Amino acid sequence: MEGSIPTVAVIGAGLRSSVYAAEAKRTGAARIVAVAEPDPSRREWFAREYGIEPDKIFDDWTALLDAGRLADAVIVATQDRMHLEPAVAAADLGYHILLEKPMAPTEEEATTIVEAAERNGVMLAVCHVMRYSAYTRRLMTLLAEGIVGRIIDVQHLEQVGWWHFAHSFVRGNWRREDESTSMLLAKACHDLDWITYVMGAVPRRVSSFGSLNHFRAENRPEGAADRCWECPLSSSCAYSAKEFYLGCLGDPEKEFWPLSAVTTDATPAGVEKALRDGPYGRCVYASDNDVVDNQVVALEFPSGATATVTVTAFAALEHRKTRIFGTEGSIEGDGRMLRIHDFLTDTRTEIDTGDGDDASMAGGHGGADEALAEAFFRAVREGDPGLVLTDGRASLDSHRVVWAAEAARRDSTVVTMGIQGEAKR
Numbered sequence: 001m002e003g004s005i006p007t008v009a010v011i012g013a014g015l016r017s018s019v020y021a022a023e024a025k026r027t028g029a030a031r032i033v034a035v036a037e038p039d040p041s042r043r044e045w046f047a048r049e050y051g052i053e054p055d056k057i058f059d060d061w062t063a064l065l066d067a068g069r070l071a072d073a074v075i076v077a078t079q080d081r082m083h084l085e086p087a088v089a090a091a092d093l094g095y096h097i098l099l100e101k102p103m104a105p106t107e108e109e110a111t112t113i114v115e116a117a118e119r120n121g122v123m124l125a126v127c128h129v130m131r132y133s134a135y136t137r138r139l140m141t142l143l144a145e146g147i148v149g150r151i152i153d154v155q156h157l158e159q160v161g162w163w164h165f166a167h168s169f170v171r172g173n174w175r176r177e178d179e180s181t182s183m184l185l186a187k188a189c190h191d192l193d194w195i196t197y198v199m200g201a202v203p204r205r206v207s208s209f210g211s212l213n214h215f216r217a218e219n220r221p222e223g224a225a226d227r228c229w230e231c232p233l234s235s236s237c238a239y240s241a242k243e244f245y246l247g248c249l250g251d252p253e254k255e256f257w258p259l260s261a262v263t264t265d266a267t268p269a270g271v272e273k274a275l276r277d278g279p280y281g282r283c284v285y286a287s288d289n290d291v292v293d294n295q296v297v298a299l300e301f302p303s304g305a306t307a308t309v310t311v312t313a314f315a316a317l318e319h320r321k322t323r324i325f326g327t328e329g330s331i332e333g334d335g336r337m338l339r340i341h342d343f344l345t346d347t348r349t350e351i352d353t354g355d356g357d358d359a360s361m362a363g364g365h366g367g368a369d370e371a372l373a374e375a376f377f378r379a380v381r382e383g384d385p386g387l388v389l390t391d392g393r394a395s396l397d398s399h400r401v402v403w404a405a406e407a408a409r410r411d412s413t414v415v416t417m418g419i420q421g422e423a424k425r
Contacts, residue, residue, distance in 0.1 A: 148326025161317025193398035210295025220285030
């Protein structure tokens with residue numbers, strides 16, 4: 001099919017796949033021709049939106065794949081623990097695969113997916129969108145030009161956002177490790193992948209500290225109700241579901257996300273019903289969450305360079321912030337602006353990379369989501385795996401850094417990595 005518009009099947013018609021599908025439709029870079037989604041309302045909406053023929057609409061991924069190869073590529077965007085079987089089966093059918101991160105909760109499962117793609121000669125692109133942004137591309141060019149000399153240290157901050165954390169990791173699908181995975185893998189595999197990309201290597205030693213510090217029963221304010229809707233403290237609580245989700249009404253971006261994860265009825269009555277009955281209406285101090293809400297990862301690379309990655313709930317949801325310190329200069333970045341200090345001339349310059357200011361999923365992560373989708377669809381169209389910056393092996397290596405960090409945190413130790421050599425840059 002080289003040179004023609006690729007066709008795409010979608011497994012899991014949730015928010016993430018909807019972003020990539022919308023980009024395909026907006027640009028004409030690909031055509032969505034099949035969908036598998038268990039939720040009837042999501043499935044019906046998706047099929048209407050993309051004009052999918054009735055015989056290519058399925059309520060289960062097994063039915064879609066049992067129908068044979070219906071498209072050139074497939075987007076696998078099921079829940080984290082449900083990636084293995086559809087990804088392997090799709091690879092065996094010859095589909096090129098766009099796989100939502102994290103690849104899988106365990107190294108064994110992730111390795112199985114990578115090996116399936118390699119065995120079948122298909123492209124596997126993992127959705128580490130940060131590599132694709134204009135901001136990252138410009139930063140990588142500057143580093144390749146030697147603007148800071150040899151990198152000695154990196155400080156990186158991921159501000160999850162107080163309301164985003166409450167939405168996804170206290171009340172939502174990623175609140176419990178036994179139902180999804182660790183917070184670090186679910187949220188910050190992006191960040192550790194990005195660090196390996198910037199450094200051009202995987203670390204040789206990893207350590208980590210973190211805990212579920214705040215969203216615990218003992219921190220519940222006196223008089224707080226189990227559910228926010230009837231809570232007398234709702235108007236004075238920073239984590240009030242009632243105040244937050246009602247505030248999403250009338251804002252198209254917030255109605256797309258996060259509100260659509262709460263209810264498909266974007267009305268005051270719809271929000272009230274969802275918060276009275278569903279998981280998103282629970283008090284953040286009376287949920288069944290167990291993932292950490294603050295974590296620091298320390299890395300040492302083969303070159304001797306070091307890096308720290310901080311992931312915290314307790315901040316505004318903003319672009320990641322990074323400081324890179326080198327032998328000849330330093331760079332500070334905030335997801336859009338790059339501020340460079342040249343030691344030789346003692347001068348400072350600023351570069352606006354042009355990325356959007358909205359770091360949330362509703363804003364496409366500042367344009368990175370669209371860039372990833374464009375790269376994958378083009379790679380399929382042109383038959384060029386080199387356009388994929390996040391192939392299976394590169395992603396597997398950076399996932400291993402996450403698993404090492406979690407082992408270090410749980411065991412209060414330093415983990416020596418068994419991976420040698422350079423990461424893909």
